[in-house]
Amino acid sequence: MSATMTMTASKTAPGGAPQSSAQALRQNLGRSARKLLRNPLSVAGLVVILALLLVAAFAPWIATHDPLAQDLANTLKAPSAAHWFGTDEYGRDIFSRLVYGSRITLYIISLVTVIVGPVGLTIGVVSGYFGGWIDTVFMRITDIFVSFPGLVLALAFVAALGPGLDHAVIAIALTAWPPIARLARAETLSLRKADFIVAVQLQGASPLRILTRHVAPMCLSSVVVRLTMNMAGIILTAAGLGFLGLGAQPPVPEWGAMISAGRRYMLECWWLVAMPGMAIMMVSLAFNLFGDGMRDVLDPRSE
């Protein structure tokens, strides 16, 4: 053990000792934020994500045209001052479609996250903490889901439920929870015998209380990191489903569906495919970079 490690560890926090619980929380958040901002790549990711949020929120003001309005006199026009990213085969403005498409992307991401996060966390934490047959049953179910390629499984579900954006979300969520569950389980296994968990057991805490107040918060950070990293995969799967015509249905401006529709004119009109492709790449890259930064901040081992 290095002597300096213990030296810095025993030193009190910069900025003085907290005087209230709110202040303690503020200091903690401030420290995390500073750590995140020190990494230029994760800041870049954060900027793109914030931009995505702003664009989605103010889409009607940012878009130059109606994303659904057809203008058959102006089909397949190259990028110009009037149409920044060009127009598609029905003369719709691609820039405006991309701007509105950000809403759909965000809708998919948030819905999948809301489903996958809690489901994965709950299953992982419960099976890790209780072990025994509960663990066996949950983990075999997880194995089954993992052993299918995600897109194929999603395809099967969409085929059964019928195409549509909401069905695509459900299908993606079904394929996205197992890695989260495994992660939460592994984390829980390492915590289960920790002294601070034994201490609350000894205080008479119920398993529900131990899981929600003591175990889950410790798993939360790695789950959040994993979810952020998964966002990129979710966006790509959604685009893939859209491309195959099983996600959002025309004329909804979903990015994957836009690529799919533009495919026919791809060789002559590169902007039909390149623009939505760039958008997908930018956003998924941003989530990856941001996830990396989050891991550095939230990973309990890095403290």
Added chain:
Amino acid sequence: MNTTAPKLHVDDLRVAFRTGEGLVEAVRGISFDLGQEKLAIVGESGSGKSTVGRSLLRLHPRSAQVTARAMQFGSTDLLTCSEKTMQGIRGRRISMIMQDPKYSLNPVMRVGDQIAEAFLSHHRVSRKEAEERTLAMLEAVRIREPRRVFRLYPHEVSGGMGQRIMIAMMLITEPEIVIADEPTSALDVSVRLQVLATLDDLVGQRGLGLIFISHDLNLVRSFCDRVLVMYAGRVVESIAAADLEHAQHPYTRGLLAALPSVDERRERLPVLQRDPAWLAA
């Protein structure tokens, strides 16, 4: 004890670490000579004692800045010599024994092969000869069935035996100096005694210099010849182990007094009062 010229001469060694909050000084100017003896460096956590041991072998992290007026090992200046020279010294002429053998042994290699490997990396001899040296070395560290132990994997040996294997590995190259960083604090008392006896024998027989880094004043008092007491990166007292009872510095005396003893029952243990003046001393 210190009859010949010192094996190691350290003058005004300073180690500072760059951190997010600026430069933190872990070692602030310590000087000592090591001869053929058992020299203890004692201190509490954060005193910089382990940092001293690491910086002698240049094993400190990259964020450390090491300076000294002199760090002379025989004819080599440890401060300025090349990394290549250092590799020839590390493990060959100066060895280091760590606290926990579990992390220092390669888990997928038989312990005998690891020791033989250490020997082969510094000596041009045949494999067979290296194995014979290894068996002899295992015997020297009081392992009773060296041939059986030779073929074991690290997870198959107990903590005490693991530590003796580590010692064998560190000593087979016949170093002139051994740095032992808390070599026995992970061990039970009965095993600890045997490991210490092994070290003791080897220091006596092979005439090497031992730097024994420890937090345990009680142990050091009976095991070592000389004690350097470190506090906040400085040596506050350098004293013969036998004279520890007559220690002058209030920190050394405070540490000794704070030890609960099996021989004397006191209502309260005197609590060490730290004097800010010690930092300046």
Added chain:
Amino acid sequence: MAMISVDKLNLTFGAGSDANQVLHDVCFEVGAGEAFGLVGESGSGKTTVLRCLAGQYNHWLGTLAIDGETLGRRLDYARCRKVQMVFQDPYGSLHPRHTVETALAEPLAIHGIGDRSARIDAILTKVGLPTSFRWRYPHQLSGGQRQRVAIARALILEPRILLLDEPTSALDVSVQAEILNLLADLRVRDGLTYLLVTHDLGVVAHLCDRVAVMQQGRIVDLLDTAGIVGCNPEHPYTRMLVEASRHYSREMAADGAARPAVADLAA
């Protein structure tokens, strides 16, 4: 009447050919207000006894009783109010994301005890920490301060018995002295009963009235600490432990080497 009574405690891990019996007919009693030490080397089963009393294992055989009531297999609320534990590692025993206040309020919330803020202030003062520490996270505390918080957490339910699992072995000597003094004071003030597990005979001699020496899952010697202090105990193993804690000597090590060491047998 005995506060803690352990009678013919046996514990085996595994079954069939892998079975490993870690406790063999362990019997002892600790009177109310007494401090009792369990010493031994690693693998002697001393911590296992503590964990049985703390309800961490529930397949033991024998009889465990606390304050005259025989213990069941499961932890119940009543036992939690009577028995609490302090752990060895002050870095692992506090939840890294909970403030001191959260850690101390938790047992009160579980047991539906009101007036929490005042109780937290009182207990912090009792263990010698300023009340302003309640908003700190564990990483803002030193090892000794963490151990004080752990003691405060154990005492906030006002138990009669404290199980101490090597409470000072991870601490520096000077901090160890402070914690030992605190434990001694608390015992006198609140009339607590201590069961202390340690490998350090100095700590036992300082804090405890009686001590049981364990080796390979059995109690091999039971004596007053007065029997350690100053004079030589009779049992050879106890004597070896006492000698080893006094100082290092060549003869003793040679003595130990002549006997097959426990560790070598295990290998």
